[in-house]
Structures are given as C-alpha cells and as structure tokens.
Amino acid sequence: MTPHVEIHEIISARTHDLRRRVLRDGAADAVVDWVGDHDDSTVHLGAVVGGQLVGISTWSAVPDPHATDLPSIQLRGMATDPAFAGQGLGRSLLDAGFGRARSAGPVRVWANARVTALEFYTRAGMVASGPVFVTEATGLPHRHVHIDLS
Numbered sequence: 001m002t003p004h005v006e007i008h009e010i011i012s013a014r015t016h017d018l019r020r021r022v023l024r025d026g027a028a029d030a031v032v033d034w035v036g037d038h039d040d041s042t043v044h045l046g047a048v049v050g051g052q053l054v055g056i057s058t059w060s061a062v063p064d065p066h067a068t069d070l071p072s073i074q075l076r077g078m079a080t081d082p083a084f085a086g087q088g089l090g091r092s093l094l095d096a097g098f099g100r101a102r103s104a105g106p107v108r109v110w111a112n113a114r115v116t117a118l119e120f121y122t123r124a125g126m127v128a129s130g131p132v133f134v135t136e137a138t139g140l141p142h143r144h145v146h147i148d149l150s
C-alpha cells in the first residue's frame with residue numbers, strides 16, 4: 001500500500017544521511033556533498049512520510065552526454081529508505097521531478113542508472129541506451145537512461 005507521501009523541495013544537507021546510508025553503504029568517509037549540489041539550477045526533492053524524510057532525488061541542468069537538442073536535466077542521488085522501499089515513494093519522486101522539469105517546456109531528463117535499479121526507471125517510461133559502464137564514485141555498473149518530456 002502506498003503511504004501518504006508529501007514531496008517537498010529540501011536543502012542539499014538534508015540529502016546527506018540517506019545518500020550515505022542508501023547509496024554509499026553507510027560509509028562514514030563517503031563524500032555526500034556532491035559537485036553541482038549548490039548550483040542555482042539544482043533542486044533537491046524529498047519524500048516525506050509522517051514527518052520523516054524517507055526518499056531523496058537531485059535534479060540539475062546538465063547537458064546529456066548522449067546528444068540531444070533539448071535542454072537537459074540530470075537526475076542523481078535517487079534513494080528510498082530501505083524500510084519504505086517498494087511502496088511507490090521513488091515513483092512519486094520521479095513523477096514530481098518530471099512534472100517540474102516539463103513545466104518550462106520540452107526537456108530531457110537523464111540519469112546514470114544502476115543496473116540493479118534499471119527497471120525502476122524503465123517502468124517510469126525512461127529508455128536505457130548505450131553500454132554498461134562503471135562509475136568511479138560507486139564502482140557499480142550503470143546504464144544511461146533518459147526520457148523526453150513535453
């Protein structure tokens with residue numbers, strides 16, 4: 001069952017705990033303040049259930065390395081607290097981010113998706129393309145995903 005979720009814009013510092021716990025295996029020395037976090041174009045969206053921040057995502061104007069004529073927004077740092085996984089919160093964050101992205105006109109949203117989470121993105125309409133590659137920050141296999149919104 002999907003719990004009642006509110007999607008809010010949050011300051012970047014509020015992403016740090018979930019980034020560390022969910023995306024960096026809880027590593028105390030993990031870098032959780034990322035390049036671009038404080039750019040003017042960057043928006044951090046949080047999923048809040050019962051007053052608790054249980055999901056995060058970060059959206060920034062960054063050109064897509066797979067060329068497109070559309071303005072592009074990179075989605076990063078997508079994470080749901082494991083205690084709340086599989087309840088539709090990640091999808092709520094995607095839908096909110098897509099809605100904001102398309103409000104200024106046609107736009108591409110792209111991401112480097114962990115292969116383990118690829119289906120999460122494709123179920124939301126994103127398309128995987130190109131080869132599998134490993135990111136330096138995680139050491140994990142990823143694929144490029146994108147969706148063109150109008």
Ligand SMILES: CC(C)(COP(=O)(O)OP(=O)(O)OC[C@H]1O[C@@H](n2cnc3c(N)ncnc32)[C@H](O)[C@@H]1OP(=O)(O)O)[C@@H](O)C(=O)NCCC(=O)NCCS
Nearest residue numbers: 078079080085086087088089090091113114116117119120
């Ligand atoms: C991937 C992640 C963000 C998904 O968040 P979530 O809140 O559990 O996702 P939702 O419950 O909204 O799932 C939406 C849909 O995607 C599917 N889905 C979610 N995670 C999936 C996964 N890892 N593999 C396959 N399908 C997945 C769900 O089954 C659901 O399908 P449906 O539309 O048919 O019901 C979350 O599991 C997570 O934080 N994983 C660990 C960190 C991670 O890999 N982040 C992505 C980095 S690129």
